[in-house]
Amino acid sequence: MKRVFSIFTTFALFGSLLAGCGGGSTAPAGQEGQAQQQAGPQNITFWTTMRESETVPLKELITQFEEQNKDIKVTLEIVPFNEAQNKFRTAAQAGNGPDVIRSEVAWTPEFAKMGLLEPLDNYFKDQDDFLEAPLNYSKWNGKTWSVPEVTDGLALLYNKKLLADAGFTEAPKTMDEFAAVAKKLTNGTDKWGFYHRQTEAYFTLPFVWAFGGGLIDENKQILINTPGAVQGVEFAVKLGKEDKVYPKDIDAANNYQNMNEAFKKGTAAMIFNGPWALSDILTGDQFKDPNNLGIAPIPAGPNGDTGSPVGGHSLAIYAGSKSKDAAYKLIAFLSTKESQAKMAATNGTLPTRKSAYDMPEVKANRMISDFKAVMEKAKNRPVIPEGGQIFASFDPEIQAIYKGDKAPKDGLDTVANAWKGLLGQ
Structure with a gap:
């Protein structure tokens, strides 16, 4: 998962491993140029x-x-x-x-x-x-x-009974289906079709990728403010601001716990979360029968794109x-x-x-x-030395976007400029 939850975590063969290692291990080849090895025990x-x-x-x-x-x-x-x-x-x-x-x-x-x-x-x-x-x-x-x-990685976790009671026998496969299911399961006061974590950009990445956006590619090209990324964040914001399928929760210290508790109690029908959360979720009243917990890939966007942050x-x-x-x-x-x-x-x-x-x-x-x-449908975050630092500028801008202080494009432009500085561009 990301840095806070070492959690979500997937799911022989060492061709020449040292004999005696067990389980198929073998001896390393080619030690030339390596530091001198200890002898004996x-x-x-x-x-x-x-x-x-x-x-x-x-x-x-x-x-x-x-x-x-x-x-x-x-x-x-x-x-x-x-x-x-x-x-x-x-x-x-x-x-x-x-x-x-x-x-x-x-x-x-x-x-x-x-x-x-x-x-x-x-x-x-x-x-x-x-x-x-x-x-x-x-x-x-x-x-x-x-x-x-x-x-x-993040999965779509869903309450099978709540979806079935609303007429849905399987998890939504597209973002349009996801929005439709969430709307039907929401009453706008104490029942939510979805509970979205709005203070960490990590939890918005599925929307960014579903609509064709990206982060930083292998050539260090910044993609976070491309049209697809902006469209994905706009879709996520609309789900809360206009469709009202998730509550506005910008309490950074508690909203992860709030999200899980709502899901465990059945006041939220769907969340994005990873395998690190399962042991806690299964203690909830809604999941005394573990088979009621549905686990599905992130729904795909309009062009079939999808992704969960690995x-x-x-x-x-x-x-x-x-x-x-x-x-x-x-x-x-x-x-x-x-x-x-x-x-x-x-x-x-x-x-x-x-x-x-x-x-x-x-x-x-x-x-x-x-x-x-x-x-199998998950995506890597940038595999670069600076990869562990990208959220330092990303999280504050995502918070500003969900608070309504910034438009998605403006916030993502700020992130892109910060990443240019991080990469020395």
């Missing part, structure tokens, strides 16, 4: 940004790894997500980075540009088994810098590590289809390996399986 450090509760299956996997690799000891350190980016940057620049870092997807190209990560092209050989969008985040400047661990995390090696082979051996083990399936079944995360979706424990989880269709 090795201790490697691994920084994860998972919450403590999420590390239960991870710790079990690390124990298995150590049992299969008696010469490697793993020290796991939990680093709070909102501290990890700066902490790694500072430690790595001082020569004290961990051997393995769990990197949010937007951090990877930044760290790579700074020379803080080890290229993995000589290690990571079975890339065809990974979903395209998460894998894109691992690549920058012609090299591969990480292995996708988990992924996420997020997630990947595993990377610190460039200054003296145990790169051992570090990758751990990454390979944690990235097998078996390991990803175990993490998914326990934490509800979305594997990044295609083959993991064929594992019995993943196939048995309807929530994860349904998200695969979402991720």
